[in-house]
Amino acid sequence: xxxxxxxxxxxxxxxxxxxxxxxxxxxxxxxxxxxxxxxxxxxxxxxxxxxxxxxxxxxxxxxxxxxxxxxxxxxxxxxxxxxxxxxxxxxxxxxxxxxxxxxxxxxxxxxxxxxxxxxxxxxxxxxxxxxxxxxxxxxxxxxxxxxxxxxxxxxxxxxxxxxxxxxxxxxxxxxxxxxxxxxxxxxxxxxxxxxxxxxxxxxxxxxxxxxxxxxxxxxxxxxxxxxxxxxxxxxxxxxxxxxxxxxxxxxxxxxxxxxxxxxxxxxxxxxxxxxxxxxxxxxxxxxxxxx
Amino acid sequence: xxxxxxxxxxxxxxxxxxxxxxxxxxxxxxxxxxxxxxxxxxxxxxxxxxxxxxxxxxxxxxxxxxxxxxxxxxxxxxxxxxxxxxxxxxxxxxxxxxxxxxxxxxxxxxxxxxxxxxxxxxxxxxxxxxxxxxxxxxxxxxxxxxxxxxxxxxxxxxxxxxxxxxxxxxxxxxxxxxxxxxxxxxxxxxxxxxxxxxxxxxxxxxxxxxxxxxxxxxxxxxxxxxxxxxxxxxxxxxxxxxxxxxxxxxxxxxxxxxxxxxxxxxxxxxxxxx
Ligand SMILES: Nc1ncnc2c1ncn2[C@@H]1O[C@H](COP(=O)(O)OP(=O)(O)OP(=O)(O)O)[C@@H](O)[C@H]1O
Ligand SMILES: [Mg+2]
Numbered sequence: 001x002x003x004x005x006x007x008x009x010x011x012x013x014x015x016x017x018x019x020x021x022x023x024x025x026x027x028x029x030x031x032x033x034x035x036x037x038x039x040x041x042x043x044x045x046x047x048x049x050x051x052x053x054x055x056x057x058x059x060x061x062x063x064x065x066x067x068x069x070x071x072x073x074x075x076x077x078x079x080x081x082x083x084x085x086x087x088x089x090x091x092x093x094x095x096x097x098x099x100x101x102x103x104x105x106x107x108x109x110x111x112x113x114x115x116x117x118x119x120x121x122x123x124x125x126x127x128x129x130x131x132x133x134x135x136x137x138x139x140x141x142x143x144x145x146x147x148x149x150x151x152x153x154x155x156x157x158x159x160x161x162x163x164x165x166x167x168x169x170x171x172x173x174x175x176x177x178x179x180x181x182x183x184x185x186x187x188x189x190x191x192x193x194x195x196x197x198x199x200x201x202x203x204x205x206x207x208x209x210x211x212x213x214x215x216x217x218x219x220x221x222x223x224x225x226x227x228x229x230x231x232x233x234x235x236x237x238x239x240x241x242x243x244x245x246x247x248x249x250x251x252x253x254x255x256x257x258x259x260x261x262x263x264x265x266x267x268x269x270x271x272x273x274x275x276x277x278x279x280x281x282x283x284x285x286x287x288x289x290x291x
Numbered sequence: 292x293x294x295x296x297x298x299x300x301x302x303x304x305x306x307x308x309x310x311x312x313x314x315x316x317x318x319x320x321x322x323x324x325x326x327x328x329x330x331x332x333x334x335x336x337x338x339x340x341x342x343x344x345x346x347x348x349x350x351x352x353x354x355x356x357x358x359x360x361x362x363x364x365x366x367x368x369x370x371x372x373x374x375x376x377x378x379x380x381x382x383x384x385x386x387x388x389x390x391x392x393x394x395x396x397x398x399x400x401x402x403x404x405x406x407x408x409x410x411x412x413x414x415x416x417x418x419x420x421x422x423x424x425x426x427x428x429x430x431x432x433x434x435x436x437x438x439x440x441x442x443x444x445x446x447x448x449x450x451x452x453x454x455x456x457x458x459x460x461x462x463x464x465x466x467x468x469x470x471x472x473x474x475x476x477x478x479x480x481x482x483x484x485x486x487x488x489x490x491x492x493x494x495x496x497x498x499x500x501x502x503x504x505x506x507x508x509x510x511x512x513x514x515x516x517x518x519x520x521x522x523x524x525x526x527x528x529x530x531x532x533x534x535x536x537x538x539x540x541x542x543x544x545x546x547x548x549x550x551x552x553x554x555x556x557x558x559x560x561x562x563x564x565x
Contacts, residue, residue, distance in 0.1 A: 098372070172409035179367060179405070180422045180474065181398035190425065195412050 030269055033262035040256050046263065052226035052242075054260045055251070061260065063267055065228040069143065069236035070268075073218050074211040076147025076232055077154060081207055084151075085158025086200070092159070093166040094188045105163070108156045116153070120220030123149035128221065135233055141223030144232035150217050154207040161206065165199020166192050198282050205279040209272045215240035239268045315343040318482060318512045319364055323378035326359055326536075328371065333359045335536040336378075341529070346504060346513045348523035348544065351533035352559065357516045360533070361484050364514070365401040366394050382482065399426075402475035406487040408467035410459035410474070415442075415451050418459045418470055422478035437477050445473035446503050465496025472503065476511075483507065485515040489522065501526050520560055524548050532556045 038046070041061045049062025088108065092101050128145040132138050138145075169192050177187040193200065215238075223235035224245050237245075243261045251257045319341040326334035333356045341347045349357040359368065366387065368374040380387050387397055399422070410418050417424075419438045428434060438455070442448040447469040451462070459470050468488060475483060485504070489497040504513060504526045517523050523530055523544065530547040532540045532555070540547060540556045551557045 170409075172405060172407055173411060175367065175403075175405055176409040176411065176471070176474075178370070179365065179398060179403040180425065180478065181395040182425050183395055186425045190421070191411060 027269075030262055030266045033259050034266045037256065037259040037263045040259075041263075050228050052237075054257050055246075055249075061263075062228075063239075063264065065226040066237060066239045066242050066264060067267065068228045068230065069218075069222065069226065070212055070238040070240070072143045072230055072232060072236055073147045073150060073222055073238055074208060076144060077150035077211040077214075078204070078208055080148050080151025081154045081158050082204060085155045085203075085207070086162055088155070088159040089162035089166055089200075090188050090193070092163050094184055094192065101163075105160060108159055110156075111153065112156045114153070116214065116216035117220070119149050119153055120146075120217045123217060123221035138233045139223070139235045141221060141225075141235045142233055143222050143236045146218045146220075146222035147232065149221065150211055150214055153214070153217070154210050157207040157210060158203050161203030162196070162200045165196035165203065168199065169195045198285060202279040202283050205275050205282075209275045209279075212268065212271055212275075213240065215244055219244050239264045243268075315345070317341070317381075318343045318383055319347075319514065320381040321360075321363070321378060322381075324360070324363065324380060325377040326356070326363060326368070327373075327375040327377075328359075329373040333536050334363075334376075337538045339531060339538060339541060341512065341514060343512050344508050344510070345529060346508050346515065346527045348527035348530045349514065349516045349533060350518070350520070350523050350530060350559070351539075353518075355533040356536045357533055358486050361486055361514060361516055362403075364482070365398050365403055365484060367403065369394065399478050400480055401482045401484060402478065402480035404468070404472055404475055404483065404485040404488045407491050408464055408471055410462075410467050410470050412458065412460055414456045415459045415462070415470060416455040419473045419477050421474060426478070438473075441473040441477040442470075444476050444507065445469045446499060446506075447473060463496070465492045465499065468492060468496065468500060469503070472500075476507075480511065482512045482514070485513065487516050487518065490518065497522070520548070520562075532559060534559070 046061055046063050048064070049060050050065060051060035051062050052065040053060045092104060096104070123145045124141075127149055128138070128140065128142065131142075131145055135144075173191055173195055174187060177191040182190065218238045219241040222238065222241065224237050224241055225235045226237045226242070227234055229236065242264055246258065246261045317340045319339075321337055321339050324334055324337040324339075325332070337360065349361060351357055362368045363376060363380055364382065364387070368376070376388070382397065382401060385392070411421065413421075416438055419441050420434045423434055423437055439448065439452075442451060447466060450466060451457070451470075459467060462470065468491075472483075472488070489500045492500065501522060504515065507513060508528075515523075515526065527544045529542060530544045531538055532547065532551075532553075534555055540551060540553045542552075547556060548560060551560065
């Protein structure tokens with residue numbers, strides 16, 4: 001029996017090791033390739049040049065025009081997902097009949113399971129034409145359509161995790177609030193949402209993380225044209241869309257054009273890394289609070 | 292749970308106040324009250340009258356329905372799906388389950404303090420101001436005044452007056468419970484329902500809460516559920532003994548404890564069961 005336990009233990013340790021090694025490997029590749037890249041391109045240029053044209057003869061390496069595309073589409077997505085996701089979370093935890101929650105939650109989570117390529121085409125072939133009836137000047141590929149659809153995709157992340165956080169608020173606080181003569185609405189917004197705020201913030205950060213890393217929807221519907229703009233009606237290119245573009249193209253391995261994707265990837269990685277750490281930090285504080 | 296540090300509240304005082312409460316008006320009343328949880332008959336045909344500025348203790352073995360009955364008076368059972376009631380419940384002569392009664396208004400008249408201290412994860416100030424804020428009161432001086440007054444009434448002002456911005460969760464359990472009492476008092480209810488308010492507290496905090504209850508009855512009508520016989524004896528004017536959903540005996544606390552009419556009551560208070 002001892003041996004069996006040893007084998008199981010070893011197996012578990014091995015699985016954990018693989019995960020850690022993969023992460024280290026990814027960071028290593030990103031860093032080493034980026035280092036070579038930054039030998040040719042100064043960090044100052046990378047961070048300040050307003051143009052990103054590594055594939056043209058007149059080369060510019062300003063990440064900002066990709067970063068702005070990422071930030072623009074992600075902001076639109078959050079602007080869509082946050083109010084809807086939070087409303088759903090509050091409705092499910094406070095208003096919906098008991099059984100309702102058990103059915104609706106998994107159904108909502110299906111939204112997150114739809115292949116992103118489907119969302120991409122939905123944005124391109126349904127949402128964009130519809131938006132064109134409202135904004136005739138909208139570009140065929142645009143940040144708005146991709147952002148909205150990405151927002152729909154991340155609704156369940158926000159609604160589900162926020163609902164968990166609201167649900168976890170001790171019943172004694174609900175009693176206290178109702179006992180003071182609060183209405184349901186007051187209980188939800190003055191007691192439960194503040195008490196669950198850390199959990200809700202974590203859900204939002206994870207959703208932002210997800211939006212920043214999303215690739216297929218933006219590659220299909222937002223375009224592939226680096227553009228330092230905050231106008232949602234224009235064509236933009238996100239960091240992820242650029243990486244796909246180069247990976248699928250015929251850029252020779254080992255060239256500086258090829259290495260741009262690692263520098264871009266590193267930027268993305270740093271971004272999501274910081275966000276995940278913030279959420280980790282908030283979650284830890286939150287756990288302390290309810291001991 | 293024996294609490295020897297508590298000084299004995301003057302018996303003379305108590306009997307005097309009983310004489311005055313005898314004539315004062317009825318604030319809480321139930322007529323043929325029955326409560327069911329699904330098929331379970333939790334309260335059986337209870338008729339009771341509680342008078343203004345009195346303290347009534349509900350005692351009885353665990354599961355006999357004390358909390359259930361207490362909570363019918365601020366309709367906190369309404370949230371339980373399988374809860375059903377029959378009979379009539381009056382606050383100040385008004386039947387509180389009638390359609391035209393707004394539950395929110397009722398609960399401003401009938402405040403509640405729970406077994407486990409349950410302050411909001413907010414500052415001390417915001418906890419006490421909560422009830423006024425949800426009524427839409429924003430005026431700072433009105434809030435300041437109410438917060439100070441309630442904290443003084445709850446005998447905790449001196450301990451927290453310099454730290455009103457501090458989180459209420461950072462206080463001790465006994466202090467938290469007094470914050471909860473202050474929070475309930477801030478909206479100036481007529482009735483205060485207390486469900487084992489001291490059962491989670493140490494003897495010194497318990498003594499403070501008991502003293503507080505004794506002072507509060509000047510202005511409020513109080514109903515307290517307790518498992519502590521000494522406590523019931525010290526703080527209440529009248530005692531109601533419940534047994535498996537029935538009100539077995541209700542009378543002056545002194546009589547219930549020295550000369551109970553029912554054998555069940557006697558067996559319970561002498562600790563021979565439950
Ligand atoms: N939400 C509920 N659903 C179903 N049954 C309940 C519910 N709350 C209480 N009961 C039942 O009703 C009866 C009375 O419960 P109640 O909590 O009023 O007793 P209690 O006298 O306050 O007991 P304790 O001294 O332990 O607090 C018990 O048999 C209990 O199991
Ligand atoms: Mg109880």
